[in-house]
Amino acid sequence: MSVASETTAKPGAGHGPARRWTLPRWLREPNPILVKELRSMFRTKRFVRFLYVSTGLVGMLVISLGGGLAASAFTPAQAGRAVYQTFFSAALGLLCLVAPAYAATSLTGEKEAGTYESLILTGIDPARIVWGKFLASFAVFGLVVVALSPLVGLAFLFGGISPGHVVFGFAGLAVVLAPAVALGVAVSARVRSTRVALLAALASFPPASMVGASMLALLGKPAGSAWGLTMEGPFWFAEALATQFFHPDVFLLVVLLPLYLSGMSVWFFLATAIAGVRPAAEDRSTLFKWWTLAALAGLVAMIAGFTGFAGRADAAEVSVALTMASLGPILLFALIFMNEPPLPPREAPSERGSRWRRHLRGLFGPGAVPTVRFAALAIAAAAFGGALSAMAGREALFPGLSEGGRTDIALVSVGLGNVAVGLFALTFGAYVRVVLRSGMAARILTLVLLFVLVALPLLVSLVVDPEGLDRMDESLPWGLLVTPIAHLFVGGAVINDSTSRFHEIAVPLVLYGALALLFWVLLEARVRRVRGVVERQRALQERRGERRAEAAEPDAGGEP
Amino acid sequence: MIRVEGVSHHFGQLQVLHDVWFHVPAGEVFGFIGPNGAGKTTTLRMMATLLEPAEGRVLVDGYDVSERPADVRRVLGFMPDGFGVYDNLTVTEYLEFFAASYGIGPEARLRTVRAVMELTDLGPLEDRLVQAMSKGMKQRLAIARTLLHDPKVLVLDEPANGLDPRARIEMRDLIAQLRQLGKTIVLSSHILTELSDMVTSVAILERGRMLATGPVGDIGEKLRPERVVRLRLADYPEGCDRPLRDLPAVTHVERGPDGDLRVGYRGKEEVVAQIVRAAVQAELSVLRVEPERDDLEQIFLEVTKGELQ
Ligand SMILES: Nc1ncnc2c1ncn2[C@@H]1O[C@H](COP(=O)(O)OP(=O)(O)OP(=O)(O)O)[C@@H](O)[C@H]1O
Ligand SMILES: [Mg+2]
Numbered sequence: 074m075s076v077a078s079e080t081t082a083k084p085g086a087g088h089g090p091a092r093r094w095t096l097p098r099w100l101r102e103p104n105p106i107l108v109k110e111l112r113s114m115f116r117t118k119r120f121v122r123f124l125y126v127s128t129g130l131v132g133m134l135v136i137s138l139g140g141g142l143a144a145s146a147f148t149p150a151q152a153g154r155a156v157y158q159t160f161f162s163a164a165l166g167l168l169c170l171v172a173p174a175y176a177a178t179s180l181t182g183e184k185e186a187g188t189y190e191s192l193i194l195t196g197i198d199p200a201r202i203v204w205g206k207f208l209a210s211f212a213v214f215g216l217v218v219v220a221l222s223p224l225v226g227l228a229f230l231f232g233g234i235s236p237g238h239v240v241f242g243f244a245g246l247a248v249v250l251a252p253a254v255a256l257g258v259a260v261s262a263r264v265r266s267t268r269v270a271l272l273a274a275l276a277s278f279p280p281a282s283m284v285g286a287s288m289l290a291l292l293g294k295p296a297g298s299a300w301g302l303t304m305e306g307p308f309w310f311a312e313a314l315a316t317q318f319f320h321p322d323v324f325l326l327v328v329l330l331p332l333y334l335s336g337m338s339v340w341f342f343l344a345t346a347i348a349g350v351r352p353a354a355e356d357r358s359t360l361f362k363w364w365t366l367a368a369l370a371g372l373v374a375m376i377a378g379f380t381g382f383a384g385r386a387d388a389a390e391v392s393v394a395l396t397m398a399s400l401g402p403i404l405l406f407a408l409i410f411m412n413e414p415p416l417p418p419r420e421a422p423s424e425r426g427s428r429w430r431r432h433l434r435g436l437f438g439p440g441a442v443p444t445v446r447f448a449a450l451a452i453a454a455a456a457f458g459g460a461l462s463a464m465a466g467r468e469a470l471f472p473g474l475s476e477g478g479r480t481d482i483a484l485v486s487v488g489l490g491n492v493a494v495g496l497f498a499l500t501f502g503a504y505v506r507v508v509l510r511s512g513m514a515a516r517i518l519t520l521v522l523l524f525v526l527v528a529l530p531l532l533v534s535l536v537v538d539p540e541g542l543d544r545m546d547e548s549l550p551w552g553l554l555v556t557p558i559a560h561l562f563v564g565g566a567v568i569n570d571s572t573s574r575f576h577e578i579a580v581p582l583v584l585y586g587a588l589a590l591l592f593w594v595l596l597e598a599r600v601r602r603v604r605g606v607v608e609r610q611r612a613l614q615e616r617r618g619e620r621r622a623e624a625a626e627p628d629a630g631g632e633p
Numbered sequence: 634m635i636r637v638e639g640v641s642h643h644f645g646q647l648q649v650l651h652d653v654w655f656h657v658p659a660g661e662v663f664g665f666i667g668p669n670g671a672g673k674t675t676t677l678r679m680m681a682t683l684l685e686p687a688e689g690r691v692l693v694d695g696y697d698v699s700e701r702p703a704d705v706r707r708v709l710g711f712m713p714d715g716f717g718v719y720d721n722l723t724v725t726e727y728l729e730f731f732a733a734s735y736g737i738g739p740e741a742r743l744r745t746v747r748a749v750m751e752l753t754d755l756g757p758l759e760d761r762l763v764q765a766m767s768k769g770m771k772q773r774l775a776i777a778r779t780l781l782h783d784p785k786v787l788v789l790d791e792p793a794n795g796l797d798p799r800a801r802i803e804m805r806d807l808i809a810q811l812r813q814l815g816k817t818i819v820l821s822s823h824i825l826t827e828l829s830d831m832v833t834s835v836a837i838l839e840r841g842r843m844l845a846t847g848p849v850g851d852i853g854e855k856l857r858p859e860r861v862v863r864l865r866l867a868d869y870p871e872g873c874d875r876p877l878r879d880l881p882a883v884t885h886v887e888r889g890p891d892g893d894l895r896v897g898y899r900g901k902e903e904v905v906a907q908i909v910r911a912a913v914q915a916e917l918s919v920l921r922v923e924p925e926r927d928d929l930e931q932i933f934l935e936v937t938k939g940e941l942q
Pocket of ligand 2: 673674675714790
C-alpha cells in the first residue's frame with residue numbers, strides 16, 4: 074500500500090530489512106531452525122537410544138571381527154586393515170540407511186504436527202528452513218560418527234594404518250553423508266506424510282549407495298595397480314589420499330571429482346527442497362539455473378579432462394563417447410526446466426535490481442518462456458561445450474589426432490543431434506506442462522514419448538528388415554534414423570568410416586529440430602493466451618467489486 | 634481491513650464456498666460462525682494466504698492474498714485450529730524461535746517475547762516445557778506466537794475450542810485486550826455461546842453460503858425481523874391486550890405458558906417503550922418488562938437448518 078511497504082516487500086525473505094550474510098552475523102543470529110532442532114533433539118530419549126544401539130552394533134561387529142582376526146593367521150597389519158575397512162563400511166552402511174530416512178522426516182514431521190504452516194507464515198526464507206534442517210540432520214549424524222570413532226582405535230592396536238587413513242576415512246563418510254541428508258530433506262519437502270517420505274528415502278538412497286559402494290570397491294583394483302596401493306575394500310581411497318594426496322591424478326580423481334559430485338548433488342537436492350517449500354506461485358526455477366551453470370562448468374571440465382586422461386590411443390574415441398554421454402545431463406536439464414508455470418510469479422521482485430539485472434530477469438528469469446530460453450542455451454552449451462572441449466583437450470595433448478577430421482565431424486554431429494533432441498524434449502515437456510498444468514505429467518509424458526520414439530521404430534525396422542541392423546556400419550536403417558538416439562549411432566559410425574554420411578546426420582537433426590521449433594511456437598502461443606485469460610479475469614473481478622460496492626451503497630451496512 | 638469479494642472455492646468436485654462476500658472493518662472483533670463443514674476454516678485459510686481462492690479475491694489491509702502473500706503475512710497473525718506446538722521447547726524458547734523466524738533481531742527479540750508473554754499472562758510459565766502445558770495454556774501460547782510480529786489483523790480459528798469455562802472467560806478478556814490495542818480480530822466457532830460475548834459483528838455461513846453479516850445488534854433484526862417482549866402484570870383483565878395490539882409496530886399478543894403477555898413487534902427497541910407507555914395508559918399494572926432472550930445462539934439455531942456437511 075504505502076511506499077514503505079512496497080520497497081520492503083520481498084517474497085519469503087523474513088520481515089526485517091534484507092541484510093547480507095556475514096560470519097559474525099551468522100554467529101550472532103544462527104539459523105533458528107538449526108538451533109531449535111538441536112535443542113529438541115537432545116531432549117528426546119529416542120536420539121540417545123539410537124546412539125546407544127548404533128555404537129553397540131558397530132562395536133560388536135568390529136570387536137568380534139578383530140578378535141577373530143587376532144586369533145587367525147593374518148599378520149597384525151592385515152588384521153588392522155580389515156578392522157579399518159569393516160569399521161568404515163559398517164559406519165557407511167549405517168549412515169546410508171538411517172541418515173536419509175531421518176532427514177526425510179524433518180519437514181513431514183512438522184507438517185503432520187501442524188507446525189509447518191505457522192513456520193511458513195512467519196515469512197522466514199524457505200532457504201533458511203531447508204538449510205537449518207539439512208545442517209541439523211548433518212550435525213546429528215556427525216555426532217553419531219563421533220560417538221562411533223573410538224572403535225576405530227582397535228585398528229590402531231593391530232597397526233597397518235596411519236592416522237591419515239582414519240582422517241580420510243571420516244572425510245569419505247562426510248562426502249557421502251551430505252548428499253544422503255540432502256536427499257532426505259528434499260523428499261521431506263516434497264511429500265506430505267512421514268510414511269511416504271520414509272519409504273521414498275529408503276527406496277532411493279540405500280540401494281543407490283550400495284551400487285555406488287560396490288563400484289567403488291571394484292575401482293580399487295585398477296586404482297591400486299596404478300598408484301601402488303595395498304588396501305582392499307571400498308575405503309582404498311583413504312590410502313591413496315594418505316600417501317599421495319598431491320599426485321595430480323589422485324588429486325583430480327579422488328579429491329576434486331568426489332567433492333564436486335557430492336557438492337553438486339547436495340546443491341541439487343537442497344534446491345529441490347527449497348522449491349518444494351516455496352509456494353507454487355513463487356519463483357522455483359532460479360535456484361536450478363545457478364545449479365545448471367555450475368553443472369555446465371563441471372561437465373565441460375570433465376569431458377576435456379577425461380579426454381586428456383585417455384591416452385593417445387583412445388583419446389579420439391573417448392572424446393566422442395563422452396560427448397555422446399552428455400545427452401544424459403542435457404535430458405536432465407530438459408526435465409528440470411520443463412516444469413515452469415506459464416506466467417512469472419506475481420510477486421516477482423521485478424521492481425528491484427539494476428536495469429541490466431531486470432533485463433536479464435526478463436530474458437532468462439521465471440516464467441515458462443524465459444526458462445525455456447535459458448534451458449535451450451544450457452543445452453546448447455552442454456552439447457557444444459562438451460564437443461569443443463573434447464576437441465580442445467585432445468588437440469592440446471595429442472596434436473594431429475583428428476584422423477582427417479573424422480573425429481571432429483563425429484563430435485559436431487553428435488553435438489548437433491544432442492541439441493536437437495534436448496530441445497525437442499524441453500519444448501515438448503514445457504508445452505505439455507502449460508497445457509495440462511502439471512509438471513509431473515509433463516515429465517512422465519516426455520520420458521514415455523522418448524522411450525516410444527526409441528523403441529517403436531527400432532521394433533518396426535527389426536520386423537521389416539531383420540538384417541538391417543547388421544549393416545549399420547554401411548548405412549543406418551531408416552527406422553533407426555528417426556529415433557532420438559540416431560545421432561549417437563551416426564556419430565559412432567562416422568568415426569569408424571570415412572564415407573560421407575551427411576544425410577544420416579541431417580535427417581534426425583532436421584526432424585527433431587523442426588519438432589522443437591514447433592513446440593516452442595506452440596508454447597509461446599499458449600502462454601500468450603493464458604496471459605490474456607488472466608488479465609480478463611482480473612478486470613472482471615474489479616468490475617464485480619465495483620458493482621457490488623454500488624449496490625451496497627444505499628443501505629450502507631456495516632462500514633464505519 | 635479484510636475484504637472477501639465474491640469468493641468461491643472447491644476441493645475437487647466438492648463446492649465448498651459459493652460467492653461469499655463480506656467486509657471486516659478495522660478494529661472489529663468479527664465472529665465467523667457456521668456448523669461443521671460450512672467452510673469457515675477454508676475462508677480463514679484464504680485470509681492467511683495458505684489457500685488461493687479459486688474464484689474471487691481476498692484483500693487484507695489492501696493486499697491481495699494471492700498476489701502479495703508476503704505483505705499479507707506481515708500484517709496478519711493466524712492461529713489454525715488444531716495448531717501444533719513444538720513439545721520439546723520451553724515457552725520462552727518456543728517464542729524466541731518464532732521471533733527469530735519472523736526476522737526479529739537478537740536485540741529486540743527478548744524484549745518482544747517478554748512483552749508478548751506479559752500480554753498473554755504466560756510469564757509464570759516461561760521455563761515450562763510446552764509438552765507439560767494444559768490445552769488452555771497451549772492455546773494462549775499459540776496466540777502469543779501470532780502476536781510476535783505485531784500484526785494489525787489476528788485470524789483465530791476456533792480459539793475457544795475445548796476450553797473450560799474459566800479459560801474461556803480468560804480468552805474473552807484477552808481478546809478484549811487485544812481489541813483495545815487496535816487489532817482487528819476474526820475468529821470462528823460453531824459453538825455460538827463461545828462467541829456471543831466477544832464479538833462486535835458476525836457472519837453466518839452455512840454450506841458455503843453467507844446467510845447474514847453485520848453488527849451483532851443489527852443481525853438479529855435482519856434475520857428475525859420480529860422480536861418479543863414479555864410483560865408481567867399484576868392481573869390480566871379481559872381485553873388487556875387490545876391497547877397493545879393497536880400499536881402499529883406490534884404484530885401479535887398472546888399469553889405465554891407462564892401467563893405473561895408475549896408481545897411480538899417489529900422494529901427497533903424504542904418500540905418497547907411505546908408498548909410500556911400504552912400499557913400504563915391503559916392502566917395495566919406492569920410488574921416486569923423483559924425482552925425475550927435474543928442471543929446469537931437463538932438466531933443461529935433458527936437460520937441454520939442444523940445440517941452437518
Ligand atoms: N483439503 C481439503 N480437501 C478436500 N476437502 C476439504 C479440504 N478442506 C476442507 N474440505 C471440505 O470442505 C468443507 C468445508 O471445510 P471447512 O474446514 O472449511 O469447514 P469448517 O466450517 O471449518 O468446519 P469445522 O467447524 O468442522 O471446522 C468440508 O466439507 C470439508 O470436508
Ligand atoms: Mg474449521
